[in-house]
Amino acid sequence: MKVISSDIIVDSAGARVIRLSLAAPEISRKAKAGQFVVVMVCEKGERVPLTIVDADPASGAVTLIFQEAGFTTRLLGRLNAGDSLYALVGPLGHPTEIKKYGKVILVGGGVGIAEILPVARALKEAGNHITAILGCRNKELLILEDELKNASDELYIMTDDGSYGRKGFTTDMLKELLAGDKYDLIYSVGPIPMMKMTALASKEYNVKTLVSLNALMVDATGMCGCCRVSVGGEVKFSCVDGPDFDGHAVDWEELEKRNRVYSPQEEHICKLSSLP
Ligand code: FES
Numbered sequence: 001m002k003v004i005s006s007d008i009i010v011d012s013a014g015a016r017v018i019r020l021s022l023a024a025p026e027i028s029r030k031a032k033a034g035q036f037v038v039v040m041v042c043e044k045g046e047r048v049p050l051t052i053v054d055a056d057p058a059s060g061a062v063t064l065i066f067q068e069a070g071f072t073t074r075l076l077g078r079l080n081a082g083d084s085l086y087a088l089v090g091p092l093g094h095p096t097e098i099k100k101y102g103k104v105i106l107v108g109g110g111v112g113i114a115e116i117l118p119v120a121r122a123l124k125e126a127g128n129h130i131t132a133i134l135g136c137r138n139k140e141l142l143i144l145e146d147e148l149k150n151a152s153d154e155l156y157i158m159t160d161d162g163s164y165g166r167k168g169f170t171t172d173m174l175k176e177l178l179a180g181d182k183y184d185l186i187y188s189v190g191p192i193p194m195m196k197m198t199a200l201a202s203k204e205y206n207v208k209t210l211v212s213l214n215a216l217m218v219d220a221t222g223m224c225g226c227c228r229v230s231v232g233g234e235v236k237f238s239c240v241d242g243p244d245f246d247g248h249a250v251d252w253e254e255l256e257k258r259n260r261v262y263s264p265q266e267e268h269i270c271k272l273s274s275l276p
Contacts, residue, residue: 001085004061006077012140016068017111018077019053025060027052027090033122034096034212034244037062038220040087041075048072049217049239051115051189052091062090065114065143092220093243096210098122102129102184105177106152107170107198109135109190113143115212116189120151123187129153131183133173135194139164171197178205185210188247192256199247209247213238216259230254 002023010017027037031052038047054063068077079085096119104123108116113134124130132152136142137160149155156173157165166173171194177183178201186209188198195211202209215227215238222240229236230251236242 001088003079003081003083005081006079009143010141015141016077017143018066018068020064020076021061022064022085022088023060024062024088028055028060028062029057031055031062031091032095033098033118035091035093036243037088037090038092038217039076039085041072042086045075045086046072047218047220049220053114053117065111067111089220093239096244098126100127103182104128104185104187105131105133105174105183107133107174107186107188109170109194110141112190113148116187117144117147117151119187120148124151131177133158133170135170137161170194171201174198175201178202178207183207192252192259195247196252199250203248210244211247211250212243213245213255215255
């Protein structure tokens with residue numbers, strides 16, 4: 001699994017977002033919107049799930065976009081063209097259900113913007129009217145604006161500090177749109193609080209809402225139980241039952257708690273390492 005290219009697409013105030021293109025012909029042939037891969041940088045490294053942002057069967061390339069958030073993503077961000085990964089498994093998870101819904105809103109926050117791109121493209125191709133709402137802290141952290149513009153009929157950008165687009169949160173725009181028109185589907189990817197607020201807002205209008213969950217994973221094949229989430233009172237595994245779930249039925253509090261469980265160890269490893 002050779003790295004074809006690695007580009008830093010955001011480098012601002014300590015936040016780095018990387019676009020990594022990998023030679024993975026078999027995965028590129030099978031990948032569908034909404035699916036992910038699991039990456040191991042080195043033999044003793046952890047396994048990290050990352051959404052497939054683009055797959056090109058003609059060149060055999062698979063594109064991943066991630067923010068350096070912990071030890072492994074920082075290691076991954078330091079690979080260069082020609083380097084190899086220890087392992088890459090995929091495509092994993094159920095593809096997003098692509099069909100003609102009608103009017104669809106996609107809500108992407110932070111690096112979640114990259115994850116809504118393949119779904120926006122596939123839903124547009126299926127004949128849906130696409131409205132995309134992109135949210136980030138400030139202009140420097142915004143990614144893939146042009147790509148999402150091409151994949152959407154309407155595009156709204158929200159920044160926390162008002163440095164680009166409109167000042168405010170994605171849910172501010174979402175509530176405005178829902179109050180003014182009828183929509184058939186909402187698809188949201190981003191930080192857990194954003195997805196939770198999206199689901200709360202859309203519940204009022206009774207609009208079907210799918211969220212792609214970034215639960216912690218170990219084996220990503222349904223064997224370890226690490227990625228379990230409660231959905232509608234039932235235990236589901238994000239890796240094999242998801243990653244898309246009904247946002248109105250997810251137990252958000254439990255998910256938030258579970259995702260924080262290894263934070264102290266992560267901080268400890270990052271401090272011990274020599275990575276900047
Ligand atoms: Fe182990 Fe999903 S990661 S069951």
